[in-house]
Amino acid sequence: MAPRSGDVAKLIHPVVVLGGGIAGAAAALRLTQGNAQPVWIAADRAETFKPGEHLSASAIPMLKTLGLDSVLQSEVHRHAHSTYSAWGSDTLIERNSIVQLEGPPTVLDRGAFEDALALQAVASGAQRIYRDIVNVRIIDGQWHLETTSDLIKAGFVFDATGRKAIIASKFSPRFQADKLCCQYALFQSEEFQTPRPVTLIQAEERGWWYMSVLADARVILNFYTDADLPRIDPTAFEQSARATHSISAYLEDYGYKSCGLPKRITTNSSWIAPTIGAGWAAIGDASAAFDPLSSHGMTTALWSAIKATDAFLMQDREKMESYAESVAKGVQDYLTEKNQVYCRESRWPRSSFWARRQTGSTKPA
Ligand SMILES: Cc1cc2nc3c(=O)[nH]c(=O)nc-3n(C[C@H](O)[C@H](O)[C@H](O)COP(=O)(O)OP(=O)(O)OC[C@H]3O[C@@H](n4cnc5c(N)ncnc54)[C@H](O)[C@@H]3O)c2cc1C
Numbered sequence: 001m002a003p004r005s006g007d008v009a010k011l012i013h014p015v016v017v018l019g020g021g022i023a024g025a026a027a028a029l030r031l032t033q034g035n036a037q038p039v040w041i042a043a044d045r046a047e048t049f050k051p052g053e054h055l056s057a058s059a060i061p062m063l064k065t066l067g068l069d070s071v072l073q074s075e076v077h078r079h080a081h082s083t084y085s086a087w088g089s090d091t092l093i094e095r096n097s098i099v100q101l102e103g104p105p106t107v108l109d110r111g112a113f114e115d116a117l118a119l120q121a122v123a124s125g126a127q128r129i130y131r132d133i134v135n136v137r138i139i140d141g142q143w144h145l146e147t148t149s150d151l152i153k154a155g156f157v158f159d160a161t162g163r164k165a166i167i168a169s170k171f172s173p174r175f176q177a178d179k180l181c182c183q184y185a186l187f188q189s190e191e192f193q194t195p196r197p198v199t200l201i202q203a204e205e206r207g208w209w210y211m212s213v214l215a216d217a218r219v220i221l222n223f224y225t226d227a228d229l230p231r232i233d234p235t236a237f238e239q240s241a242r243a244t245h246s247i248s249a250y251l252e253d254y255g256y257k258s259c260g261l262p263k264r265i266t267t268n269s270s271w272i273a274p275t276i277g278a279g280w281a282a283i284g285d286a287s288a289a290f291d292p293l294s295s296h297g298m299t300t301a302l303w304s305a306i307k308a309t310d311a312f313l314m315q316d317r318e319k320m321e322s323y324a325e326s327v328a329k330g331v332q333d334y335l336t337e338k339n340q341v342y343c344r345e346s347r348w349p350r351s352s353f354w355a356r357r358q359t360g361s362t363k364p365a
Helices: 022-033 057-065 069-073 110-123 234-242 247-253 297-313 317-343
Strands: 012-018 039-041 082-086 093-096 127-129 133-139 142-147 151-159 174-176 180-189 199-204 207-213 219-226 256-258 263-266 270-272 280-282
Touching: 012 022, 012 142, 022 039, 022 110, 022 297, 039 151, 057 069, 057 297, 069 110, 110 127, 151 297, 180 234, 199 247, 207 247, 219 234, 219 247, 234 247, 234 256, 280 297, 280 317, 297 317
Parallel strands: 012 039, 012 151, 039 127, 082 199, 151 280
Antiparallel strands: 082 093, 133 142, 142 151, 174 270, 180 219, 180 256, 180 263, 199 207, 207 219
C-alpha cells in the first residue's frame, strides 16, 4: 500500500524519482508496474506551453511497453506525414512518411502528452509529491531530499530533472559539444482556412529555423543559433521569420501572426559520464540531451526510463552498467550523426555558427 503523504518524511523510501517531465513520468510508471511503489517528486509544469513536439515513430514500441498504446490516438496530436527541409540549398525537399518503415512521427500537444503519462503513473500507484527539491545530501548512505516543506529519505534515486541533473551533476562531469540555444514563439491565424499540416526546417546564415503546425492549427516557430552568437532581437522575431526563404510564404499564405515575444531556452548537446553511480541513475536529458534537430530527446527519455528502471527492478548491477554503456555509445553515435548532418550545409563558411560545425570533430568542447 502506498504511504500517506504525512508519512513521507518518516519513511526511507526504497526508490524516489525526481522530475516531472517525460523521463520522470515514464520511470514512475514503470516502477509501479514492477510493484516498486515509487515516490515521484514532480511539481506542476510552470510553463503553459512546452516546446519539443516532434515525437519519432521509434517511441511507439516504448509507449506500448509502458501500456500507453492509446495515448497518441487523441486528436490533440497529429501525424507528421511530411516534413520539408531546405538544408544545403534553398530547395525544399520533402521527407514523406510513406517511405519511413516505422510509420509517421507525431506532432504532439506536448502538455497533453506529459499530462497523460503523469495521470497513468499516478493511477498505477506512484505517490506524486508536487514540489521541487531544494537541497540534496547523503547521510549514512541514504539520500536526504529536501523540498520546500518536507525531508524525503530514499535508498535509490532516479534523476530525471532534465539538464539541471540535480543529483547526477554532483557526481559526474557534464560534457557539452556545442552551445545551441533556441528562441521560440507561437503563431496564430484568424483566417477561416485549414492550414496544411506541415513541418518545415530551413537553414540560414545565422543558424536554422523550424516550423510546425500543431493539431490545433497554431504554429510553433523556433530559431536556433549558438548562445554566444547574436540572438534575434525579440521584437524583430516575427519580421525575421517573414524574411526567410520558405517559412515566410507559409506564414503569409495562411495569415499567421505571432502570439507574443519569443522565449529563449538552452538546447545544447550535453551529457554526463558516467550516467549511474552509487544509489542513483540519471535518465532523460539529465543523462544526455540532444540537439532538437535529431528528434531524439523524447524517445531517449522514454527509452532510458524503461531501461534503467528495469535494471533497478531486477536489482541487476550488470544491467544497470549495460544501461550506462548504452547511453555512452548512443552519445558517440549521435555526435557522429550530428556532425554529418551539419556538414551537409556548407553555404556560409564565414558564418561562425556553420564554421564551428564544419570540423567533423566528435570531441566534446
Ligand atoms: C526548444 C526545444 C525543442 C525540442 N524539440 C524536440 C523534438 O522535436 N523532439 C524530441 O524528441 N525532443 C525535442 N526536444 C527535447 C525534449 O524536449 C527533451 O529531450 C525532453 O523534454 C527530455 O525529457 P526529461 O523528462 O528528461 O526532461 P525535462 O522535460 O526537462 O523535465 C525535467 C523535469 O525536472 C524538473 N526539475 C528540474 N529541477 C528540479 C528540482 N530541483 N526538483 C524537482 N524537479 C525538478 C523540471 O521542472 C521538469 O519537470 C526539444 C527541446 C527543446 C528545448
